[in-house]
Amino acid sequence: MLLTTLIWGGNFTISKLALREIPPLPFTAIRFVAGSLVLAIVLLRLDRLRWPPAGMGWPLIILGLIGNTLYQLCFIHGLFRTSATDAALILASLPTIVTVSAALLGLEQTTVRQRWGVVLATTGVVAIVLRNGFGQGGGDLVGDLLMLAATGCWTIYSLGLRRISGSMPALELTAWTLFTGTPGLFLMGLPGLVALDWGGVSVAGWAAVGYAALLSLTAAYVLWSRSIRALGAGRTAIYSCGVPLVAATVALLLLGEQPTLAHALGATLIISGVLLSNRGLVPSTPPPE
Numbered sequence: 001m002l003l004t005t006l007i008w009g010g011n012f013t014i015s016k017l018a019l020r021e022i023p024p025l026p027f028t029a030i031r032f033v034a035g036s037l038v039l040a041i042v043l044l045r046l047d048r049l050r051w052p053p054a055g056m057g058w059p060l061i062i063l064g065l066i067g068n069t070l071y072q073l074c075f076i077h078g079l080f081r082t083s084a085t086d087a088a089l090i091l092a093s094l095p096t097i098v099t100v101s102a103a104l105l106g107l108e109q110t111t112v113r114q115r116w117g118v119v120l121a122t123t124g125v126v127a128i129v130l131r132n133g134f135g136q137g138g139g140d141l142v143g144d145l146l147m148l149a150a151t152g153c154w155t156i157y158s159l160g161l162r163r164i165s166g167s168m169p170a171l172e173l174t175a176w177t178l179f180t181g182t183p184g185l186f187l188m189g190l191p192g193l194v195a196l197d198w199g200g201v202s203v204a205g206w207a208a209v210g211y212a213a214l215l216s217l218t219a220a221y222v223l224w225s226r227s228i229r230a231l232g233a234g235r236t237a238i239y240s241c242g243v244p245l246v247a248a249t250v251a252l253l254l255l256g257e258q259p260t261l262a263h264a265l266g267a268t269l270i271i272s273g274v275l276l277s278n279r280g281l282v283p284s285t286p287p288p289e
Contacts, residue, residue, distance in 0.1 A: 001239035004223045009246020011216040012084035013254050018208035021201050024076040029189025030209055032182040035217035039175050052176055059164055061180045067157025068181025074150035082143025083257050088247030089128055090147040092270045093121045098158045113276055121273025124266040241271045
């Protein structure tokens, strides 16, 4: 899980570097097609690539469209417009948002501790978004709002997974929603792929695409699934709180992004809220960052 934290934390900056050479939609199309193929090979080698149970077709298609197609459109355009640090911190609030949403829908019950965690994490996100709303540098208000929309998509996806989680193993369920979400991303990225100057993309650009597709999208998913079996859900979830710290550090070193007081305050509130509200809970499926 320490390796997974490093992979996901670095992905925000690595993806921004790739976006300097490849537009958002073609980048996402390449990433998800490659990631889907690799994940299919992994499942095939594990002898776990099988058709979903009867009646699961439409739920998997809908969840794939929301949790991968729509989520990725918001995520990649949001990341393109805002800072890697902002994007990582806003997405760090996801476990808490999923928790309170599940409670509102009657899927879970919340404690006073969890409700306070929601307040802390929400306050942290507001601090970051308002910083850009007042025109302070480093991010973009529209980009931050797109990242908030991405959290909404992933919240719906996570709640949908909880409703059908007993019908398939977690890794296979995640893989099939990835498979059903990829065609839409490929079709939307196809015009950009045709127009892309493939020879003009540097070795570093292709390395960034490989990192985002093979490490962040596939290897980290497999590691997350294995960690839940080996360490348990609660211990696995704690490690995700280190992603924003890694993301901010890598962004500082490679992009020169300077964290502000609002970032420090937001990070403290978000991570404290996540730890407080999700202590001992089964973590939701992490977003493909």
